[in-house]
Amino acid sequence: MPKETMTPRERWLAVLRREKPDRVPMDYWATGEANEKLMKYLGCADQRELYQRLHIDRPVGVGPRYVGPPPPPGEDIWGMRHRQIQYETGVYTECVHHPLARFQSVEEIEANYRWPQPDWWDYSQIPEQIRGWEEYPIQGGGSEPFLHYCQLRGLEQGMMDLALNPEMVHYALGKLFDLAYENTRRIYEQIPGKVLFSYVAEDMGSQESLLFSVKQIREFLLPGMKRMIDLAHEAGVYVFHHSDGAIRPILPTMIEAGIDVLNPIQWRCKGMEREGLKRDFGDQVIFHGGMDNQYTLARGTVEEVRQEVEDNLRILGAGGGYILAPCHNIQAVSPPENIVAMYETGYELGWQ
Secondary structure: OOOOOOOHHHHHHHHHOOOOOOEOOEOOOEOHHHHHHHHHHHOOOOHHHHHHHHOOOOOEEEOOEEOOOOOOOOOOOOOOEEEEEEEOOEEEEEEEEOOOOOOOOHHHHHHHOOOOOHHHEEOOOHHHHOOOOOOOOEEEEEEOHHHHHHHHHOHHHHHHHHHHOHHHHHHHHHHHHHHHHHHHHHHHHHOOOOOOEEEEOOOOEOOOOEOOOHHHHHHHHHHHHHHHHHHHHHOOOEEEEEOOOOOHHHHHHHHHHOOOEEEOOOOOOOOOOHHHHHHHHOOOOEEEEEEOOOOHHHHOOHHHHHHHHHHHHHHOOOOOOEEEEEOOOEOOOOOHHHHHHHHHHHHHHOEO
């Protein structure tokens, strides 16, 4: 086996610069239950040991500490209420109270709702968060406002607002983008030159098609996303764009806007075939993900996992520009043997 000559940060940076790394970087996304299950299976005491054991180049996320007005009991700082939902292999949190749902106009929101402010967070402890992790990629800042808007209004109402209450969508997304922008700017200010990439995300696809029209994406989402992209690039930070599902129709627009990394490459979705993505966009964007966690990691055999790693390296990794990772958070239903097989095969075959 060849010997590693790069740190995880150097490895990511080489791919982002379209230079040759010692091997393909490998990232790790998992639910708490899946992570606990994997660590127990491998006998790892902490995350760092897990990363080292599987040769994972997992970025370290940084962010501010909330110091603003205490929310009322049972609510978060946005006025949302949540409950935990049990399912077969774990627990997830679901928003059950949407604080903007009762309002019918921008004027009503302005008169009755208090938006969180950037000064409600303390950014001074961010340098301490990266201490001891300097050899790993650093992720900080970014935005995903329409997801948040749908929590504030309710998913059904939030989607209908695009057609029925566009002025309300523009107003609220403006507030959310403003907060994300200032939050990101202050993170960069605390550790200048240290943040490698920021998430500029929005889930725009289903299994079969876009969730929005291209016209709606251009009107409601793109202006704020472009502002976030420009902020990152001005600070020398790469833009990591996450959007689940079948999003091929909007990819040229997002690439033109300036995204650097595309995640998660759900290649089983309509129009997201790996060969076509690599052929049409491989020289314009870095691919991140590609390991299917709806079937392969969750229900496939070890042999199928190994084959998919090999296929991803051959297709998405041809000529560089690829970071191996699951398509989204690995779920607890995924056998640890499959997860280990993914990283062991990536390490075995990913040398450049």
